[in-house]
Amino acid sequence: IQADEEGRERKQVEASRQRQPRQNESQACKAVGVSPATVDIEAPAHEFRYERALPGDKRLSKVVTIAKSKKFRDRHGQVLLEGQRLLTDALDSGAVLQTLFFSRVDYLKEFPPDKLRKTNLIKVNFENIKIWSDLVTPQGLMGIFAKPDHVKMTYPDTQTKHTLPLSLICDNIRDPGNLGTILRCAAGAGCSKVLLTKGCVDAWEPKVLRAGMGAHFRLPIITSLDWDIVPNYLPAGTKVFLADNFRPDNQNKPAEVSEKASDYGWVATDPKRIFITEDGYESSSDEEDNTDKLYIPGLEVQSYFERWAQGPCAVVIGGETHGLSIESLLLAEKSNGKRLNIPVVPGIDSLNSAMAASILLFEGKRQIENTMKRKSCVTE
């Protein structure tokens, strides 16, 4: 297919040159500022001017390698996206495509021409894309975008029409597959936004993008937040609820009578921390070290299926290793929130964070929609 296409393109080029003598190769080269050896001339059918990467051209590999590093993404404010669907979603949301690597000219026709006008277009061999692709079935399209800014982005009407007063806060989610799955789930549940605190994996890392399946362009994702500014991103009056797993040895106690923070999994994973219960300081491991003392509020725990999602609310999902942070607990306490537990059978320590997120977000959706239905019945 590749060879056929390249042959066809060559013929188009020749035909174009005969029809429009001004389109000679050196002019085309001048226009794109590269040496004649690396340039292809305008493809008349699509009105795109593009470069052709010749064998040994290292631009794609270089770009992909650096775009896969968070340091690079942060320093240059660029991200790498792959595949027709993701690129289209990104363009639709207003993201700026700076460079597009493609293996077939036909693919360009799938994009609105005005979106590609200022894009540096580089045709590469499909084999090259295959080497660098992060997808199981590479699609022959990779684009370098300016890192999307949630303030400037627009989201699809179909999504915004179904948005609920429900936000998600990710607390130290480090696994890219989990974060991508959580973002996809938040988009599916109609969350109004996702807040990622510092310590979460970068939302623009290729594996997160792959698992997110376009969620990045369906709802605002606000990254690298310090806990003290999290409330600034929540609507006034938002109640913060914590997804909280119990330790199996705690399962036989009713949640309400379980007062000690150290009864919960997230404490056990960080023995250095010192916790305080209602009656004052309580050290967990090192009596000498007082620098780490923290106040743990006694927050009420309830099962996730009891009513909690009424007004604006946010759910915090804890990280895979450390669970919920103290900061999340303090925020929940301040907002009059609670802990939400998904009861699991004895012997099961906890659920995967993405699974817990999906159960809680869809329960939140169900509860909010029921309240809305009830309200609309009353007004009718």
Ligand SMILES: C[S@@+](CC[C@H](N)C(=O)[O-])C[C@H]1O[C@@H](n2cnc3c(N)ncnc32)[C@H](O)[C@@H]1O
């Ligand atoms: C894998 S768990 C964290 C396990 C961690 N080692 C601990 O001890 O807390 C990841 C997160 O998913 C959520 N989660 C897991 N199981 C849950 C459950 N049964 N009920 C509510 N949330 C749960 C919590 O937010 C938890 O912090």
